[in-house]
Amino acid sequence: MVNPWKTYVKLSAVLMGSHGLTKGSLAFLNYPAQLMFKSTKVLPVMVMGAFIPGLRRKYPAHEYVSAILLVLGLILFTLADTQTSPSFSVIGVIMVIGAVVMDSFLGNLQEVIFNMNPETTQMEMLFCSTVVGLPLLISPRVLTGEVFEAWNSCSEVMICLCSLDYHWLEELGCSLRSLFMRVILLFSSAVSVNN
Numbered sequence: 001m002v003n004p005w006k007t008y009v010k011l012s013a014v015l016m017g018s019h020g021l022t023k024g025s026l027a028f029l030n031y032p033a034q035l036m037f038k039s040t041k042v043l044p045v046m047v048m049g050a051f052i053p054g055l056r057r058k059y060p061a062h063e064y065v066s067a068i069l070l071v072l073g074l075i076l077f078t079l080a081d082t083q084t085s086p087s088f089s090v091i092g093v094i095m096v097i098g099a100v101v102m103d104s105f106l107g108n109l110q111e112v113i114f115n116m117n118p119e120t121t122q123m124e125m126l127f128c129s130t131v132v133g134l135p136l137l138i139s140p141r142v143l144t145g146e147v148f149e150a151w152n153s154c155s156e157v158m159i160c161l162c163s164l165d166y167h168w169l170e171e172l173g174c175s176l177r178s179l180f181m182r183v184i185l186l187f188s189s190a191v192s193v194n195n
Contacts, residue, residue: 021099028092044104
C-alpha cells in the first residue's frame with residue numbers, strides 16, 4: 001500500500017456521501033429532476049479542479065462556455081419530456097446539489113492521489129476505499145434496522161452470491177444495494193489481490 005489510510009478515509013467519506021445523497025434524493029425528486037441536476041456536474045468539477053491544491057487546473061474560457069452549453073442542452077432535453085416532468089422538493093434539491101459538490105471533489109481527489117503517488121494502482125484505490133467505506137455504509141443501516149430487514153429478506157429468498165444473480169437486489173433499498181455491491185466488490189478485490 002502506497003498511500004496512508006487517512007487518504008482513503010477522506011476518499012471514502014466523499015464517495016459514500018455522494019452515493020448516499022444521490023440515492024436519498026430520489027425519495028424527494030423524480031428521476032428526470034435528479035438527472036437534470038446531476039448533469040450539471042461538469043461545471044463544479046471544472047471549478048473544483050481550479051482550486052484543489054495539487055491540481056490547480058486552468059481552463060480556457062471556451063471550455064467553460066462549452067460546459068455551460070452542454071449543461072443547458074441536457075437540462076432542455078430533460079425538460080422536453082412532458083410526460084415525466086420533473087418534480088422538485090427543497091430537501092431533494094439540497095441533497096442532489098450536495099451530491100454534485102461531493103462528486104466534483106471525488107474525481108479531483110482521486111486525480112490528486114494518483115499525481116502525488118504515481119505508484120498507486122487502481123486496485124489499491126478501489127480496495128482501500130471499499131474497506132474504509134464499508135463501515136460508513138453499514139453503521140447507518142444497523143441504526144435504522146435496514147440490515148436486519150435485508151438479512152430476513154435474503155434468508156427467505158435463499159440467495160447464492162456465486163450465481164451472480166442480483167435480481168433480489170431490486171427488492172432492497174438503494175443504499176442496501178450499494179452496501180451489498182460494496183461487500184461483493186471487496187471480496188472480489190481481495191481474491192484478485194491474492195492471485
